[in-house]
Amino acid sequence: MNRTLWKTLALTLLLALLVSACAAPAPPAAQAPTAGGEEATMEEVTLNVIMEEVPDYDIVAKLTAQFEADNPNIKVVFDAMPYDAMRDKILTSFLAPTATYDIIIVDNPWMDEFGNAGYLTPLDDYIAATPDYNYEDFVGPLREIGEVGGKVMGVPYYNYALGLIVRQDVFDEKGVAVPTTLDDYLQTVKDLTDKENEFYGAAMQPQRGYKIFEEWKNWLYGAGGDLLDDQGNVIINNEAGVRALDMYIDAYNNAAPPNSLNWGFDEALRAMAAGQAATMLSYNWMLPTLNSPDGPAGDLAGNFQLYEVPGGKAVLGSWHWAIPHNASNKDAAWKFISWITSPSVDKERVIMGGAPIRTSVITDPEVWEKGFGEHYYTTVLSILEDAEPLARGDHAEEIIEVVGTELNAAVAGQKSSQQALDDAAKQVEEILAR
């Protein structure tokens, strides 16, 4: 009786272990039927892909049916989720014995961190072995984000560079020129504000963290400042930085909708769509959304226009495709990535409304005609060519968070501009010294 008890216990444990061990790996590969004798056997492969639930994902998902039809042995399964859930999921997948995801998308602040940690598969050999891939065709600043330590760790998926979106009808009606310098921009949005009629010059996104930094860094560039200088010293709190923040706060207090301190890009978009604001600094591909007759702007659709941010240099955001170091189907994963980013499929993707990444596609008259017109694409190209990400390096995510917290505190009136930027600079220096 005594022994039976122990035996039963031990057996149960063993069984539990076995069950969990069997559950982990992907289902065993099945033999596909021989296709006309050309390929003797084709292994059936399932690619698990983590995605963010955004319009660009819908387009990729639609296009993928074509890929699956051309490659009957490869099945692509998308796991789409909100942004906040992605970073932990991707990291957990890196740390598992076999990756949960065969393909991941990497946001620009994570690229150096993941690449330097050895979590991503270098793609140089794959790129070299893919005929007609034309890697150099990706717009330079986007390409650079995916290159870590001299190796390509990711290829562009879509860009989210910032541009100036304006209500062209309002500017035309009042005979105001679209501002090209920061000083002009501040003056213009203040002049256009009509508080009595609840119309504001700028719908801003001063939300703590990524959002405010993403918007304000355009102001910083416009004032001639930057986060770091060429030697890597923190210069965010120099004269240009303080001037940029003072001007930003001036705009928030005098030209933005009241109580919008918590706004992100969706609230700003809503204000633009509702006809409450004349301008916003936002993702360039918000323009087609606003101008779409079925879009959020309703009757106002068609009145919006995209320009470069005042001062010219813009904040660049981008997502990249990458293959985890521990992925089990790397060849098939690259097959999919190289297909979706290939010049011909990318052209289709951009025509369907995807955010552009390739020069050849952006400058293609067929894309202009079937897409959103020449002005839009040429503006996007000039934005992309003079754009830089918020921060780089292993700790970009943290740098963005601490700077974004200090900026928000300054706009909230909890600190002076100088104090907030000094505090931000001190924390960034500490983070960089780690």
Next chain:
Amino acid sequence: MVTQRSRFPLAYRMLLPLAAVLLAVLVYPLVFSFWISLHDYQLTALQDVRFVGLRNYLELRGNGSFWNAMRNTLIFVFGAVTLETLLGFGLALLLHRPNRYRDFFRSILLTPMFITPIAVGLMFRFLLNQQLGVLPYLLGKLGVQIDFFGPGLALYSIILIDVWQWTPFMLLLLLAGLESLPAAPFEAARVDGASAWFTLRKVTLPLMKPVILVALIIRGLDAFKVFEYIFAITRGGPGESTESILYHIYKVGFRFFRLGEAAAMAYILILITMALVVVLYRAMRSAEELP
């Protein structure tokens, strides 16, 4: 066999599975996280884990954000739990009286407690939103402009959301306490002609003290874990004015992947909550010994 059996009786052997489970899910993570807290342990640099002794703990002394989050959390816990206790007790007294609709009121009043907190957070985020919210709209009609999640007010708005959700919990506990009180002292008070206010102060409250303290401990410990409302609504902003301690630890550990520091913060949090529990527990013991 006999000697072996007496040395290790069946009762202990029956406990083994539970002990094994507890060891696996409670003791092991605790010990492991303590080990992590003594190391420079970053999820993106696992090949370079170094022993740093107490450095992670000592560096917390100069970490303004951590102590600011701790301060926010203490204000939150104190504010929310006090309001919930007062409101809960008041409602419990009202519901304790015989009333035809008593069961109806009880079930209505308990509903907020059954909603998952993240949903409550999202609900209030939209309800109080400047563009979409009903409340700012109605207040706007009256000419009142309040930015519920603006600087200065945000933490208090979050306290009120917690009060909305968790007052029913206090109500439930305190009502159960009221119903289990002996009837004799109340009858004696009535016979002696004591006023309602006097009975409440001198009979109900002293008798209820142990129940109130237990309710305070349970609710207080739970309130320390505030995370969902902050995650759903403010993300700790404006500035750092609503950053709670758990949100801060989550940020350092799971967004910045610096698990060593996050584990040290978690251990400091455990120490502080344990100290508070001991104080309240002592108060409870002395309250029980009174009668």
